[in-house]
Amino acid sequence: MTYFIYTFTGGLCNYFSCVNLLPKKLSVLKSFLLFLYAFGSLFLFNHVYGQAGTFITLTGILIIVCIITKNDYLSLGCYLFGYLYIIAFNYLFMYIAGEVLKMDMVSMLKHDIMNIAFSCLYCVYCGVTTKLIGIFIHKKLNISKYLTNQHMLKAILIDLFLLVFFFVFNFSYGERLGYNYGVIALNGIIFLLLFSITVFLMYSIYKVTMGEQAYKFRMAQYENLQSYTEKLENSYGIMRKFKHDYMNILSTMSGFMEENDMDGLIEYYEKRVLPISHSFSESDTKLGALSKIKDTAMKSLLSSKFIYTMEIGINLKIELTEIIDDLVMDTLDLSRIIGIFLDNSIEAAMDTNEKELYYCMFYRDNDLYIIIRNTSLPLSHAISQLCSHGISTKGEDRGVGLYNVSLILSNYNNIIWDTTYEEPYFTQKLILRKGVK
Numbered sequence: 001m002t003y004f005i006y007t008f009t010g011g012l013c014n015y016f017s018c019v020n021l022l023p024k025k026l027s028v029l030k031s032f033l034l035f036l037y038a039f040g041s042l043f044l045f046n047h048v049y050g051q052a053g054t055f056i057t058l059t060g061i062l063i064i065v066c067i068i069t070k071n072d073y074l075s076l077g078c079y080l081f082g083y084l085y086i087i088a089f090n091y092l093f094m095y096i097a098g099e100v101l102k103m104d105m106v107s108m109l110k111h112d113i114m115n116i117a118f119s120c121l122y123c124v125y126c127g128v129t130t131k132l133i134g135i136f137i138h139k140k141l142n143i144s145k146y147l148t149n150q151h152m153l154k155a156i157l158i159d160l161f162l163l164v165f166f167f168v169f170n171f172s173y174g175e176r177l178g179y180n181y182g183v184i185a186l187n188g189i190i191f192l193l194l195f196s197i198t199v200f201l202m203y204s205i206y207k208v209t210m211g212e213q214a215y216k217f218r219m220a221q222y223e224n225l226q227s228y229t230e231k232l233e234n235s236y237g238i239m240r241k242f243k244h245d246y247m248n249i250l251s252t253m254s255g256f257m258e259e260n261d262m263d264g265l266i267e268y269y270e271k272r273v274l275p276i277s278h279s280f281s282e283s284d285t286k287l288g289a290l291s292k293i294k295d296t297a298m299k300s301l302l303s304s305k306f307i308y309t310m311e312i313g314i315n316l317k318i319e320l321t322e323i324i325d326d327l328v329m330d331t332l333d334l335s336r337i338i339g340i341f342l343d344n345s346i347e348a349a350m351d352t353n354e355k356e357l358y359y360c361m362f363y364r365d366n367d368l369y370i371i372i373r374n375t376s377l378p379l380s381h382a383i384s385q386l387c388s389h390g391i392s393t394k395g396e397d398r399g400v401g402l403y404n405v406s407l408i409l410s411n412y413n414n415i416i417w418d419t420t421y422e423e424p425y426f427t428q429k430l431i432l433r434k435g436v437k
Contacts, residue, residue, distance in 0.1 A: 002112045007046055009123040011039025013090075016123075017082030018061060020130035021137070022075050023144045024410055030068050037064060054168050058083065073153035074144060074407075078137075080160035081202075085133070086126050087167055088192040093122060095189065143206055144407045152209070156202060163198060167191050214332075223304070286310070289318045293361070294325040301335050302359070305342045309357055314349050319360040328368050328432035329415065333408050338370070340401040341428050345374035348426060352377060368432040376426035383419050 015035040019026055026034070037060055045053030062076065069075040097118060137143050147153060170191065256265035287306060293299045309316050327334055342359075349357050352375040360371040379386075386402050409415050416431040 002116055003047065004043070005116050006119050007042040008039055009119040010042050010046075011035060012123050013086050013126045014038040014042075014057060014061060014083070016127045016130045017086045018065060018079045020127070020134040021078040021082040022065075022069070022134075023072070023078065023138055023407070024069070024075070026068065034061065034064055034068075037061065058164065058168060073150060073157050074147060077153060077157045077160055080157070080164050082130055082133075084160065084164055084167065084195050084198070085130070088195045089125075090122060091189065092192055093125075094118070138411070141206060142411055144410060147206065147209060148404055148407065149209070152205065156205070159198065163191075163194060220301075286316060286318050289320040292320045292323050294323065295327055295331060297331050297335055298324075298327065298338070301339060302342075305339070305346070306359075309342075309346055312346075312350065314346065314355045314357050317356075317358045319358070319362075322362060324361050324363075324368070326368070326434070328434050329412060333411075334432075337405050337408060337430070338372075340405055341372045344401055345372055345426070345428075348376040349374040352424060354424060366434045368430075368434070370430040370432070371427065372429075373425050373427040375424045376421065378423060379421055379426075383421060386419065 012035070015031075015038050018034060018038075019031055038057060041057040041060055042053065045056050049056075061079065065075055065079050101114075147156075252268065253265060256262075256268060287303055290299050290303055290306075293302065306316060306318065345357050349355050354375040356373075356375045358371070358373040360369070362369050405417075409417055414433040414435075416429075416433065418427075418429040418431075420427045420429075
């Protein structure tokens, strides 16, 4: 009975360290299968191999996480971080319990009631604290939004894996190598310090990355705003020139009409008036619709993308029929998402003969709808696969954009993202629901 409770609570601790810290919530079935493996492997192999069986449990959970998250480095790193946490504090609490009860670790582990009580209490502690840590790092710090650099995530994953490996090696092989529990506990305290240093370094990386992304966004916003302002200044200059020539044009035209010189009037119109009207380009007319968007950052981003779209010959249609003054979600997140969508749409449209792009924003029942549709060649992957890391219709070493979108949207419960393809149109639709948390 003692062994069953010991391995059951151990399996729960492993389960909590994984599920509570993953960026995305697992389904009930996947969560149950993960716990079943954690408990089953400990129950079967701990009795045969002792603490060395931990390697089997740890490796198996890593493989399961790798499969269910499709090799997501952040998810793997979060599990390893959680595992380090429960093991490091297990050492600390066992040491404290031994000091308080005046018992050495050997006596405490062999005392059935003491062992069961400690295992159950520590299991509850792991469940509560890992849940709080998961909420803090994913809801408060929002690490999935900032830690998107895959090379950095690989480096963090390798560091955590090595630390976990030596951690497990210490308590699984320490006794076989002749270490007494006092020495193993001392090593555990040393590893706890290393774990604390790792936490500090990871938090420092997070802060630096967050600062860099905020700086890049501000610079991009500034450049977009400059482009938008320059376009407005050009349009204003043309308007002033036209206003200056307006009365002269009317006077000259009236002279032709008084003399009933229709041929001269037609010639004058074609050579003098028509070129001036062409100065009011199609881009000026279309970009004028952006005045309905009141958020400066979003307006400048869209103007920059749309100016480039028309310059490269894509047929752009913008539909903004009402004032857009509430974006419902964080401006930085929405700008990143829309920027990714438009970059993909522009690139896909350029590969087609039609070269069309359609952008629409409107409210319906206070929910904000954003629709981006573009012509596209037939997809080489299923739509459900496009959000996976490395999957792209544009060749190798691509497919990061929509994956980043999925990471950003995983932090919101009020966003509906729908992607469809009906030849030749590829459509991205976002519904930002107001009042839903």
